[in-house]
Amino acid sequence: MTDFLQQVLNGISLGSTYALLALGLAIVFSIIGLVNFAHGELITACGYVMFAGYSVGLPWFVYAGIGIVGTVITALLMERLAFRPVRDASPLTMMLTSLGVSIMIAAAFETFVSPRVKAVPAPDWISSAVHIGGLRIQAEHILTIGVTAVAVLLLLLLLKKTTIGVAMRAAAEDFNAVRLMGIKANAVIVTAFAISGFLAGLAAVLILARRSAVNPHMGIFLGINAFVANVIGGLGNLWGALAGGFVLGFVEVALRAWLPVNLSGFTTGFVFLFVAIALVIRPGGLFSPKVAERV
């Protein structure tokens, strides 16, 4: 029973980071229809900014903050340099562009920093833990879940209470109508990328607190996981993405905990097999109703 509760806690914690990533991806997708393959590279970017901060001897709180700022800037640069020129192109063109961005960012760190792992140490208190019953609750769990809850709440406020937030929700329904209402398209899109960068930055700080190291290719799998969460929840559906992130976190933790040892190598294989099958059965995502295309 305690084992089960422990795994649930781990699932919530892991799911939280996936949810943050998935939300950022979903916001951008819902507005410009871009499936951003380079979303995971935002984490890598955050990692290297933090690594730079650590190298010059800054304290964790400071370089974590700089890392988040750096991630937002990276997201904005991506939008300005790569995605704005293809904004009106086909989804395939946008997707390939983002794949190019993803390849480039990873390769740039590999070429100009190092292909090797770089240390980004987290403070000691993060791995400290309290024991309640048999349950081991780490500071990292509390931090992850707390940060995610606050971030989601802030996002909710932004979307409901601010003009730009309302414009973003409207843009997700019908972008052209929003343009006609006199809202600047660029403002909406830039805000979306800024949010996705901010959420990715938060996720990156939390992930790096667990891993304490960054390498050029760490982003791609996290990005793929964000994708998978979106797919589970229905592409572009914000709350679906959130839920998808948690589902993915639980599935991964469960497989890792209870898959027979000789099959443990197949964990990712099973996750993606699950995703593939789910998508084939429900191409629109698990949580979204089937929508007929308007003709």
Add this chain to the structure above:
Amino acid sequence: MSGVPEQGEALAGRGAALGPAAGAARASACAAEERRVQRRELLVAFGGSVGLFVIVAAIALGYAALGGSQENTAIVLLMNMVLVIGLQIFSGNSGVLSLAHVSFAGIAAYISAILSAPTLVKGTTIPDAPFGLAGVELPAPLAMIVAVVVTTLIAAVIGLAIARLSGISATIVTLALMLVVFAVLTNWKSLTGGAEAFYGIPVTTNVWWGLGAVFVALVVARLFKASRLGLRVQSTREDEVAASSSGVQVVRSRFWSWVLSSAVCAMAGVLIAHFLGAISPSGFYFTLLFLTLAMLVLGGEYGVTGAVVGTVLMTIVSEATRYLGDGPVIFGVDIPPLAGLSQLVQGAIIIVVMIWRPFGLLGDRELDGLLSRRLLRGARSAGGRVATASMETAAAGATATAEPAPETPAGATATGEAVPEAPAGPGTAAAAPAADAAPAAAALTVRGASMHFAGLAALNDASLEVHSGQVVGLIGPNGAGKTTLLNVISGLYAPTAGEMTLNGVSLNGLRPYQIARLGIARTFQTTRLFRELTVRQNLEVAASVARGHRPQAARSAAEILSQFGFEEIADTKAGVLPYGVQREVEVARAVALGPGILLLDEPAAGLNDAESMELVSAVRGIRDREGCGILLIDHDLHFVMALCEYIYVLDAGRIICRGAPEEVQRDPLVVAAYLGTRGGEAPATAPTMPALGEA
């Protein structure tokens, strides 16, 4: 035609010219003509692939002649080319980006490796291989064939599921697939040896093997693209809805392109295995995926020539970056110290190409296309007639080929002459049942169709029928459910209730492509052409379906082209044509299906009065020539009154009135629906209702 009163008689007069004998003769002549055309096209495509092959062979052999590492580079170029061409067959034609084809190369490579590696080596590397594979040692060529066949079968099973998906969902599934294959290759240690290199594979691949594979890949890919099946796959890439409404079985055509392309990629995989002599799962992972994608994207994924050019250019770029990175000269095995550099360049190339040339350097252009178009242009301009693809010429072409044209002037005669004796009765409920007596004549019947969207009734118990040779109008205010009814008839929506039949055959539960194959063609409110295909190809998609499923009604694309006066724009991409012409092409595509029933969704939208009136005679021309029944939607009363013999009025999902135009015009319910008295505003004294005299 006995027993068909009123409306049927008009048909008898018009349809007589198309007796069954004439139809059969036409069908066989058409089939022979088409076979000739198709054979020529395939021949040209074959010539093109041979031409491409000669160029590739010259490059590869010339480079290989330098010997040493240059020879290896040449072989790698050829193997990558096979892989990229294989990917092009699926992704280029279907428009669905696949990330899994690299994995098929990997699966094939491993199968061939495991089958052909010496038992002595396997005794130490994979002694516990399942199925007793550790004791098997096939000669390399046999192992390669087995590997390609088995991989293709595996791909086919997966393709059954993937072909059902389109767009981003499909791509994500292929991504998942790639990760699954990697996980299996890495973790099924007893079979693959795990993440470490599997060695001991007989090294047999040389330039000649590579060239042979490139030749096969080129011919297969190019012929597939030129084939009717290939054309259908391309039509699904351009517009899935329009493709299925033109009779294309989307899933099936996509499936076959998937299988074919997997087979070619498998071929590349076995070559790679027997070139390197040692393979590892990471060799068929992101690095190779990114490289092949960059190659495909750079040249242009819609074309085989693009795939070839992209591969050659990217290989040159890779060589250059590798030289700059000063890495060791072993291609593709291990990541050299500055491998980041070559990926950096690949990423940059993909981004730059996407921004400036999303269709790559060559787009869908092919070597043979460039050559043969030049030849054809000379031939055509000799006997070509001047046609300025406008509504005018379409109408002119229409009347020119029509046998006897009973009512050419569109003006005063319109309603008076075209409408056969209006059925007796006061124009509403009693009107249509007269035709019920002769079910054979009512080509299309809809009984009690209802369609609910999440509780909202877009259609409520709507019934109508369309007879052969008749032009029936469906009018109603915006949101009345007109297009919904069309979508229900053409199978895009499954109605909540109701029954539809075509010549007595039930349409309920049929897919759009099945309904199209039975002879119900349609156009769309906003045109849905296959934009990147030429006008000729647009028509050919539908015409080829007609040949296969309704040979007696089929006509060649060439015939339709001249009928609509499209000769001059035959080889123009549909997407670049002016709006009005696009609408015509869409009508022509529907006609190319040889329809028994033609559904036109607001054909007059966006046309001015003069154009609308030209359209009136064009639509009549089609009806006269094809003998088909036409159901058209519009809210331009003027237009509908002038053209239609019988009119249904739809309001809030219900048929509120039906009858001859003049009856409908007088009906108070219609006046109310159109002028919105229910809303409270006072109706202007019906000024928008056209008086019959001026119609």
